[in-house]
Amino acid sequence: MNLETLLNLHLSPDWPQWFAAIETCDSVPTKKPAPDVYQAALAAAGLSASHCVAIEDTVNGLQAALAAGLRTVITTHPYTRSQVFPGAALVLDGLGEPTQPPRLQQGDLCGQACVNVEVLRSLVR
Secondary structure, eight states: HHHHHHHHHHTTGGGGGGGOOOOOGSSSSOOTOOOSSHHHHHHHHTTGGGEEEEEEESSSHHHHHTTTTTEEEEOOOOOTTTOTTTTTEEESOOBBBBOOOOOOOEEETTOOOSOOOOOHHHOOO
C-alpha cells in the first residue's frame, strides 16, 4: 500500500498506533470526489463529521470531504496554488510553523500564527 510506504519513510515505526482508523482509496468502492473514503474512516473511528476536520490538497479531495459533511482545510501546492476551493474553511500554502506562518488565501486563523489545535477546534465549534 502506498500510504504505508510513505508513512514508514517519514514517521516513527509506531505510527499505526497514532490512528483510530486508516482508510484509503483501495479500501472503498468509489474514489474521490465521492465521499466513500471519508465515510468509511468516520464509521471505523466511530466519529461524527461534525467533530472532525479534513485536510486536503485538491478540488476532488475538497468535494469528497464536503460531501461527507466535513469542514475542510486546503493546503495548496504548485499544481493547485491558482485553483479556487469553494466551501473550504481554510486555504493556505501549508500548515505553517509558529515562526513560519503560512500564506492564508481563504478563511481565518483566529489570531494564530499557524494551523494548530486551537484553529482546528474553532472550525468545529
